[in-house]
Amino acid sequence: MNLQDLKILIAADERVISVVAPVRERLTILSLLHSYLVPQLKLPMYLWNLGQGQQFKSVNYNEHDERVVIREGFEFGECDQSTPGQRAIAALKFVRELTHTGIFVLENYEACMRGIDGDELKSLLINTYSELTATESEKVLILLVTDEMELPTTLSGLIKTLELPLPTSDEIAELISAYLPTLTGEKVEPQEVAALTTAAAGLTKEDIKAGLRLAIANERVLCTHRVKSDAYGGLRHRSFASASEAQIAAQTDSLQETDIVRSRWSVDIARSRSVEIAQSLLNYKINRFASFNLNFIPEPPVYDFGGLDNLRQFIQDAKRDFAPSARAANIPLPKGCLLVGPPGTGKTLAANVSARELGFPLVSVDTGAVATGGATYLKRLLTRVEACAPVLLYFDELDKLFTVNTISGEDSGSKQILGTLLTWLQDKQSPVFVVATLNRLDALPPELTRVGRFDEIFYVGFPTAIERKQIVTLHASRFDERYHCPDSPLSESQWRILLGKTVNCTGAELARMVEKAARKLFHQSLPIQIGLQELLAEREAMVSLYVRDTDRILAIENRAKYVAQPAAKEDTSIYAPPITTFWGEKSSTLG
Numbered sequence: 001m002n003l004q005d006l007k008i009l010i011a012a013d014e015r016v017i018s019v020v021a022p023v024r025e026r027l028t029i030l031s032l033l034h035s036y037l038v039p040q041l042k043l044p045m046y047l048w049n050l051g052q053g054q055q056f057k058s059v060n061y062n063e064h065d066e067r068v069v070i071r072e073g074f075e076f077g078e079c080d081q082s083t084p085g086q087r088a089i090a091a092l093k094f095v096r097e098l099t100h101t102g103i104f105v106l107e108n109y110e111a112c113m114r115g116i117d118g119d120e121l122k123s124l125l126i127n128t129y130s131e132l133t134a135t136e137s138e139k140v141l142i143l144l145v146t147d148e149m150e151l152p153t154t155l156s157g158l159i160k161t162l163e164l165p166l167p168t169s170d171e172i173a174e175l176i177s178a179y180l181p182t183l184t185g186e187k188v189e190p191q192e193v194a195a196l197t198t199a200a201a202g203l204t205k206e207d208i209k210a211g212l213r214l215a216i217a218n219e220r221v222l223c224t225h226r227v228k229s230d231a232y233g234g235l236r237h238r239s240f241a242s243a244s245e246a247q248i249a250a251q252t253d254s255l256q257e258t259d260i261v262r263s264r265w266s267v268d269i270a271r272s273r274s275v276e277i278a279q280s281l282l283n284y285k286i287n288r289f290a291s292f293n294l295n296f297i298p299e300p301p302v303y304d305f306g307g308l309d310n311l312r313q314f315i316q317d318a319k320r321d322f323a324p325s326a327r328a329a330n331i332p333l334p335k336g337c338l339l340v341g342p343p344g345t346g347k348t349l350a351a352n353v354s355a356r357e358l359g360f361p362l363v364s365v366d367t368g369a370v371a372t373g374g375a376t377y378l379k380r381l382l383t384r385v386e387a388c389a390p391v392l393l394y395f396d397e398l399d400k401l402f403t404v405n406t407i408s409g410e411d412s413g414s415k416q417i418l419g420t421l422l423t424w425l426q427d428k429q430s431p432v433f434v435v436a437t438l439n440r441l442d443a444l445p446p447e448l449t450r451v452g453r454f455d456e457i458f459y460v461g462f463p464t465a466i467e468r469k470q471i472v473t474l475h476a477s478r479f480d481e482r483y484h485c486p487d488s489p490l491s492e493s494q495w496r497i498l499l500g501k502t503v504n505c506t507g508a509e510l511a512r513m514v515e516k517a518a519r520k521l522f523h524q525s526l527p528i529q530i531g532l533q534e535l536l537a538e539r540e541a542m543v544s545l546y547v548r549d550t551d552r553i554l555a556i557e558n559r560a561k562y563v564a565q566p567a568a569k570e571d572t573s574i575y576a577p578p579i580t581t582f583w584g585e586k587s588s589t590l591g
Contacts, residue, residue, distance in 0.1 A: 002165045003029075006036050009160055015132035016125070016141045018110075021164040023146040024206040027068045029164060030105070033142060034061035034068070037103050043138060046073055048091050049107035050084055056091075056104070085117025092124055096131065101138035110149045122154055129158060150376050166387040167205055173197045179209055183216045192274045199282040202296075202388040207288055208281075215280035219273055293369035294381060296388075297362040300352040306474050306507065307467030308350055311339075311458050311567040315354045318455070322358065322390065322431055334455055335425060336434030338398075339567070340441045340560045341460035342553050344506035344545060347437040348396060350460065350567075354435060355392035364394045367401050375416035382424050390431035398436040399443035418445055425453050441560045449563070459564035461557060462546065463507055464571035465499045471510045472498070472535070479518035480530045492574070494532045499575050501539050504546040513538045 009017055021029045034045055038061075046056040047070060058073040076094035088109055095104045113121045132139055143151070143159070151159060167175065176196050180188045188196075200208045282298060289296040318334040320326060339347040355362035363385050370378050385393050395401075401421075402414045425434070434454070438444065441457070449457065463471060477483035490498065502510060517534040521527070546553055 003032060003036075003162050004165075006033075006162055007040060009162075010037065010040065010140065013133065013136060014160055015137060015139065016129040016143070016159050018143040018145060018151055018159050018161040019164075020145045020150075020161060022204055022207075024210070025164055025204050026107075026144075026146050028204075028206060029144060029146075030059055030068045030070075031061045031066070032164075033103070033105065033144075034059060035063075037140065041103065041138065041140065043102050043140070045103040045105065047105045047107065050087060050112070053087070054090065056094075059105070083115055083117060084112045085115040085121055088112035088121055089117060089124060092121070092128060095139065095141060096128055098139070103140045103142065105142045105144050107144045108147050108149070109143050110145055110151055111147055113152055114149075118152075122152060125155060126158065164204070166202065166383065167208075169197055169201065171205075172200050172208065175205055175208060176200070176212070180212055180216075183212060189274070192278075195274065195278040196281055199278045199285060202384050203285055203288060207284075211281045211284035211288075212277075214284055215277040218280045219276050289363070289384075292381065292384065293366040294384070295362075295364040295366075297352075297355070297364070300356045300362050302349060302352045302356065304474060305346055305349050305353050306471035307463050308346065308458075308460065308567045309569040310565065311337075311350060311354075311460075314456055314458070315357050318433060319358050322433075333429070333431055334433055335428065336393075336432075336436070336454050338441075338444075338449070338454050338457040338564070339435065339437045339460050340439070340457065340556075340564055341567075342462070342506065342545060342556055343439060344508035345460045345462065346507040347460050349507070351392070351394045351435040351437065354433075355394075358390075358392060358433060360390050360392045360433065361388065362392045362394055363388065364396065367395060367397055370417065371401055371414075375420040378417055378420050379424075382420075386428075386430045386432055390433075392433045392435060395434070395436040397438060399438040399440050402443060402445060418448065422447055422453070439556060441556075441563060457564040458567040459557070459560045460567045462504045463510070464568055465575040465577065466571050466573040467568055468499050468502050468505065468510060469495060469573075469575060471507050472502075472514060475511045475514040476518075476530050479514070479528045482529070489529070490532055495575060498532060498535055498539075501536060505539075505542075505544050506546075509542060509544055513542060516541075 003019065006017065006019075019029060019033070030047070037043070038045055045059040047059050048056045055075045056073045058071045060069045060071070061067075062069055076090065088106070091106060092109075095106075109121075109125075112118075128141065131137070132141065150156065151161065173193050176193050177188055180196070196212075200211065203211065286296045286298075314337065321331050321334045339350060341347060352362060365381060370381070385391060401417055436454075441449065447453075473483050473488065480489070482489040488495070502513075505513075513535060514530065516538045517530050518528050520538075521530070521534065
């Protein structure tokens with residue numbers, strides 16, 4: 001439930017409510033609680049946390065300058081303060097025994113329940129809930145959580161939890177339009193607001209303000225550097241967008257023509273400043289997302305991969321399904337795909353290229369952090385990702401989320417994560433395209449692989465002969481320009497030899513083979529011209545994954561091939577191995 005539901009809960013006589021928000025939004029939450037509840041209930045508001053010892057402080061909200069004012073309040077009786085739990089117990093008992101009414105905010109009370117006094121605190125809170133609800137008391141108890149901790153399971157079914165929603169795009173645009181002029185003293189143009197709104201998507205309001213302050217400070221430092229390094233004459237302390245404009249200003253005697261040059265300069269500088277502020281805000285968001293174990297990549301720095309034609313076609317179709325014309329035709333939004341296969345076959349690269357092909361930023365989730373943080377942590381990550389839509393959400397090694405307990409054979413944490421993920425995939429209405437990679441399809445619960453969770457399941461296996469040729473050509477062209485030409489430096493017979501020697505090599509192994517060949521030529525101070533002999537020498541020195549772990553690789557393939565469709569089309573090129581009979585003889589037909 002969102003914080004907007006607070007008034008409804010109070011009207012329904014809920015008297016103990018938990019409110020969750022990021023720590024940066026602490027004052028925002030206090031201001032909202034004050035503006036929502038004080039006028040409705042006509043009660044004073046007080047705040048307690050561990051840092052205040054034995055004192056409840058008075059909370060007021062100044063609507064004129066939109067500031068939260070926390071003043072001295074009143075102290076409660078002496079208590080044994082040897083543990084946080086004992087201090088929290090004393091605070092809650094004081095609220096229960098207090099004769100006059102009020103709105104009492106207990107900050108990060110849940111953290112105290114993790115100590116030795118946790119069970120007593122839970123029981124005391126349950127009793128408080130029952131008393132305040134049964135007596136229709138005018139006291140209201142708000143448990144404010146800003147340390148990412150959740151209510152214990154015994155309380156979560158009793159006490160409603162509200163969360164502060166992330167701002168919508170319209171709210172972000174309104175915030176930027178109102179706040180940025182207070183930093184620059186200038187009106188913000190609509191196109192600048194649009195760029196900044198896109199850059200700020202997924203951040204809280206206070207994060208956006210902090211990011212804008214940092215962006216303006218950074219822009220002023222760069223501006224000062226430009227002014228100091230200005231070597232042009234004419235318009236003193238000015239830097240021009242191009243050398244031709246500087247020459248015009250220096251050669252112009254007319255004041256009117258000089259004003260035209262100044263006007264052009266001002267427009268170029270304003271445009272440049274707008275780009276710098278948007279980029280700085282985007283960098284701030286990338287760093288903030290990293291603190292949540294989310295890797296936000298605005299534009300993946302990859303352009304192509306070899307082979308996987310079926311997967312390519314699927315991404316092209318998904319791109320059309322995201323278009324507005326598809327919405328008009330009632331075509332449902334694409335959900336995403338699972339990529340299963342041995343390590344090194346190009347699954348991660350394919351996810352990055354897919355994001356670029358769709359024109360979406362890529363957000364990569366740390367599955368280890370999700371496994372540690374649990375279902376609640378995953379839910380918050382998904383909420384933040386959806387706020388950035390359209391976006392490609394990438395889960396690497398998804399099967400790691402569902403490892404079972406070696407003793408009991410099950411894991412309650414994995415079950416909760418699965419439930420959260422299943423619900424989100426089923427109900428998702430936002431343009432978030434999910435790509436998840438894994439090595440073992442049988443490690444996923446069957447509920448996650450049934451029809452409707454993902455659009456497709458692809459098996460990404462060892463590249464076919466023509467795919468190996470494409471992969472080698474793609475990587476060799478990075479070092480040897482001859483591979484850019486239609487006529488390859490290798491003849492057909494040489495390609496057949498190389499492709500025959502690289503059967504069951506992964507894409508990563510082929511890339512490594514090419515890189516080592518180029519590096520060896522460079523170390524020998526020779527021209528980097530990669531030929532067959534150089535490639536074969538590196539192939540002979542490499543022990544492939546298939547050779548090192550044949551049994552497990554075959555098990556991965558056998559378990560996936562009847563469930564997943566191949567990511568690559570059948571190889572019908574001239575390099576495809578001939579079809580043979582059971583006795584090893586070449587077949588005369590293709591049937």
